Amino acid sequence: MNTDTPAVLVLEDGTRYEGKAFGAQGTSFGELVFNTGMTGYQETLTDPSYAGQIVVMTAPHIGNTGMNHDDEESRRIWVEGFVVRDVARRPSNYRSEVSLPDELAQQGIVGISGVDTRAITLLLREAGVMRAGIFSGPQAALDATEQLDQVVNQPVMTGQNLSAQVSVQTTRVVQAVGPRLGALAVIDLGIKESTVHHLAARGFDVHVMPETSQWSDIDAISPIAVFYSNGPGDPSASDRHVAILRETLTQGVPFFGICFGNQLLGRALGFDTYKLKYGHRGINQPVLDTLSGGVEITAQNHGFAVEVPGGEVVDSPAGFGRVEVSHVSLNDDVVEGLRALDRPAFSVQYHPEAAAGPHDSTYLFDRFREMVTDYLAQPSRGGRQ
Structure with a gap:
């Protein structure tokens, strides 16, 4: 140097x-x-x-x-x-x-x-x-x-779809650790390895799939759930991923999204996204869990957010039932999490894998496992394993 x-x-x-x-x-x-x-x-x-x-x-x-x-x-x-x-x-x-x-x-x-x-x-x-x-x-x-x-003369971030730059080109599979639940379809929009490890540790066979995957590719592995990762770019430029997520919601397959995945769930439910003035980036971002009243210190990296007008529980403009704002930023009241009350789907705007960062939010992987376990226990749903 x-x-x-x-x-x-x-x-x-x-x-x-x-x-x-x-x-x-x-x-x-x-x-x-x-x-x-x-x-x-x-x-x-x-x-x-x-x-x-x-x-x-x-x-x-x-x-x-x-x-x-x-x-x-x-x-x-x-x-x-x-x-x-x-x-x-x-x-x-x-x-x-x-x-x-x-x-x-x-x-x-x-x-x-x-x-x-x-x-x-x-x-x-x-x-x-x-x-x-x-x-x-x-x-x-x-x-x-x-x-x-x-x-x-360089392009601005607004309107850019960058997931193709960071996604895997072919599907890779990380086997479940411990008792196996089944196949999890992970759309790689920029996933971190720590996230893959957390999911495998909860019993999922983690299929990390290219961002170019279609619903038919996802359905071909008979997934028990779908996961959207974090990633770069503007969520308004990812219409194809929104369409796949709407198919997931329509089919009733459990869904969990983090960061960019939270923004795409918001869009799939019919809400708009917008660009933040300077975003949330770091490992010390305080978030209120509206369900428990607890406060989590979280790791975040995002420049866009979901806009949910009308209070903590609203109807999905896209027709997927009621939606609850599950987490809120204590710095600026930005929506930090969504939970569909009439579909097995939720998301957060931060990084629960905590790499690097505090471990306050790793419980979300357990919550995801519990949601999928409940889904599999339903007589009409348990065939996807």
Whole structure:
């Protein structure tokens, strides 16, 4: 890592932050977002939900524990660029296999350090997320006007369907651990490995299926339930996944969705989605469970949310019965969970697999198992095993 190599972060409003290059050198472009996690940077980097985004870490020291293969949440790093204040010169942890700068360089991820990440975060909180670019090495010397032109010519996140970039190409199956319930159809919109492990541990044969899968592909494995994962992009650009989910609801097959899956369930039920000003990203997001009155500290990464007008229990505009807002953000009242009262379906806007993050929400995997078990116990439904 050459800490003397210049780099500059350029925002679409013309704001510039000069720093030092680390990781790969060159240029990177994406939607600039901030993450409030004090730890878990490796899980953040390898979370497919961050595809298309440059991530600013608000915690000042990043890279202290290095990188290792055990904590990877997917097959590669997905962030477009990485912004930190102080990057560790050398990792100090017995589990470290490679330093953060070296891993970024190996995977071609452009980073910048030595910038005031708290100031950047405050700007994004006031102005909202925006397009940005990192220019490092020789690219840092480009004319400021030329750099800004490159930034503003990049696409905005709204309207983008990014699931095809992160999804598996062919179905893979992870066998159930312990007593087997049956086949679970998981539509991979950007799933994390920890989620797969949690589902397998609850007795599901986890069929991780490409995002291009049709209902006929799902039905072919005789699933006892369907699961939609987290993922990047705008839910309004995923009409095909909404149509499949409506077929799932019509068939009465149990459904559980997280993060992007929550937004798609909202759309399938007939609600609109909208873009948040700066989103929820980090491992310290407080959420109220309206069913129990308990508060969970959750891991989140989303820039869109579901709009449910009219109170906690409303009728589905798409004709699927009553719908309950099951979870609400305590920071800004954003809908954080949905539960269909007349269908076996629910979802949450956060990451119950807790990688990285608190374990407050892992009970949701048990709730899903209980819902599926009840479904299988019905005489008219128990044939799907």
